Amino acid sequence: MALPIETFFLSPNHQGTLQSQVQQMIAHGILSGRFGTGEKLPSTRKLAAHLGISRITVTLAYTELVASDYLTARGRSGYYVSDNAPVPPVYQPQPMAAESVDWTRAIGQRFSGGRTLSKPKDxxxxxxxxxxxxxxxxxFDHANWRQCALQALGQRDFSALTADYYDRDDPQLIEFIQRNTLPRRGISANADQILITMGAQNALWLTAQVLLTQRRTAAFEDPCYPALREILTQSRCHMAPVRVDQKGLPPDAIPPQVDVIFATPSHQCPTTSTMPMERRQDLLDRARALDALVIEDDYEFEMSFLERPSPALKSMDVDGRVIYVGSFSKSLFPGLRLGFLVGSEPFIREARALRASVLRHPPGHIQRTAAYFLSMGHYDxxxxxxxxxxxxxxxxxxxxxxxxxxxxxxxxxxxxxxxxxxxxxxxxxxxxxxxxxxxxxxxxxxxxxxxxxxxxxxxxxxxxxxxxxxxxxxxxxxxxxxxxx
CATH class of the missing domain: 3.90.1150.10 (Aspartate Aminotransferase, domain 1)
Known part of the structure; x- marks a missing residue:
């Protein structure tokens, strides 16, 4: 039985190539059960004329579908849905039964309901x-990002794309951060002091999990990045908000018995104030007096188009008590979810082990694509x-x-x-x-x-x-x- 050509149409919202649209259209028809095993597809000439595209585009799409066993070619007869094509699942919805679990008691720790930012999806x-x-x-430089993504998909980078790094990261991305990104902030680090994260928020979560307990106290800016406050709440540590002024976090307002200090010296969130160099030194002195660690979130330092950014707090640290959080998601695109941690090796070792137990590592293809985009000068x-x-x-x-x-x-x-x-x-x-x-x-x-x-x-x-x-x-x-x- 031949499939009626009227059942084939291209989606106006599809973002891929015409060839990929044709492939997806036919594959979806098979997976949804609309196209059955053995049914004949329209000829490449007729389908191309019906869709208003070139015949070679349809031919290439058919060829790819034959290679993936969705279709089969029968001599001069044409193309048919393959006998080995994926069979659509038979789904019989079960009647909804009343749940007997009391979730108000079953949930041991709540993560919802916090005061967070919300943005309309539209x-x-x-x-x-x-x-x-x-x-x-x-x-956004979409053309060059696409080229870097295609390069990362190449045969030469097959292992970077497919390998399980377990607790390691893409060496090319680590090398770029080590040799280019960090020196611009006055920071020197070896490869074992750098960890790739799923954005800055993931870096802050890893840091809080490794450093904080129910007996320790974290000082943080008020107002601050709302997600940080939620992370600290979930860690169940003691929390000490410190009201910021026009110069950022005032070191003398940090209470005693603080173990970890979270700060955004270069670009306070959300007031955008920049901490002067003198106050940065005062913050380090205060941390030393408390024997506390400092978490420096250096987001948006690249957006210093009025004046050159001040050196990072980490660059002034001689004790190894500053842990640096960086992100490419703010400067490239938020959906990238790629950031990094820089700290002393004992801390990075524990953060690496925790990350491995939760998500192994950020996807290798994303890391390699970013490495190409950075190293080829597109990022700058x-x-x-x-x-x-x-x-x-x-x-x-x-x-x-x-x-x-x-x-x-x-x-x-x-x-x-x-x-x-x-x-x-x-x-x-x-x-x-x-x-x-x-x-x-x-x-x-x-x-x-x-x-x-x-x-x-x-x-x-x-x-x-x-x-x-x-x-x-x-x-x-x-x-x-x-x-x-």
Missing amino acids: WARFRYAFIYGQTDPQL AQIRKMGAALHRRRTAMQAAIDAHGLEIAGLGGFGGSSFWMRAPAHKDARQLALDLQEASVLIEPGNAFFSGQDTPRNYYRLGYSSIQSDRITEGIARIAKAVES
Whole structure:
């Protein structure tokens, strides 16, 4: 029986090549049970004419499907669904039974319900999306990333793609971090002092798990990165939030009996303030006096388009008490989920063992692709391009903010990609965000960044990494109108 040609159509939302679309269309038809064993497919000429594509594209797709045993070619007769094609599963849904488990008692530790950031999944449809950390497709070097991914898929890199590293990492990526990334921050480390992580958040989790117990105390900035606060809560350690000022974390406010200090000296989250060099030395002195360790989250240091970034806190450390957290996800794209830890060998050894027990290692193909992208100079070129674009957007945004009389609560002196804003005291930024969505504007309420119950509600963050310059002025005008109303 021949399959009617009307049942074949291409999805307008498919992102791959035409050949891959044809392959996926036919494979899906077989796997879903719509195309049965032995049924004849349309000829390559007829299907190409029906879909409006070239005949060679259809021929190549058929050939690949024959090679993977979805189709079989029968002489001059044509192509048929193979007898060995995957059989669609027979699924008989079972009637829903009432569960007898009392999950309120069965769950030993809760991880949900914390105060975290949330972003609409459809944020890109908003015309004025002042959302932090999202990728602007106009700035990302997709062509070269794709070429690096294809190179990583090549035969020469077969072992890097398919091997189980167990607790190790891609040596090419480690070498680049060791020879290029860290020296730019004034840091020297050997390969055994570097660990690849699934982004900075995974690095912070590993650090908390290795260093903290229920008897130890962690000091952290207030306001801070909300996910860090959740990580510390889950570790069940004693928590000591320290309110930041215009220069970041004040060392003299760190209480005694602290074991681990979490800080963002280069670019405080979310106020964007930069810790001066004198205070950095004071922080190291305070940590030495407490015999405490310092976790330095050095996110976004690459976005220093106004002035050169200060040396990392880790570069000033002579005791080995600073553990450095870096990330490529902020500067490339958030979905990459690739970061790294740098610390003394005893610490990295334990973090490596913990990572191996949870997820082995980040995927080898992603590591090798990133290694190529970094080593071929594409990363530096993208950083320069992003820095120039963010500089223009920041200038336009500050001019619009000043023109409409909005208040900036935190302004990074080196660059970055966001403003920390303060509305009048009677305003609730959460309601303000809901009202602005009706005007196609997205902002981030700031309450999630603060610790404790009685938190300020009039702070909000405006990111400019994913909004185009020509939309900034009107977007700020709509925010000002909502604040005044």
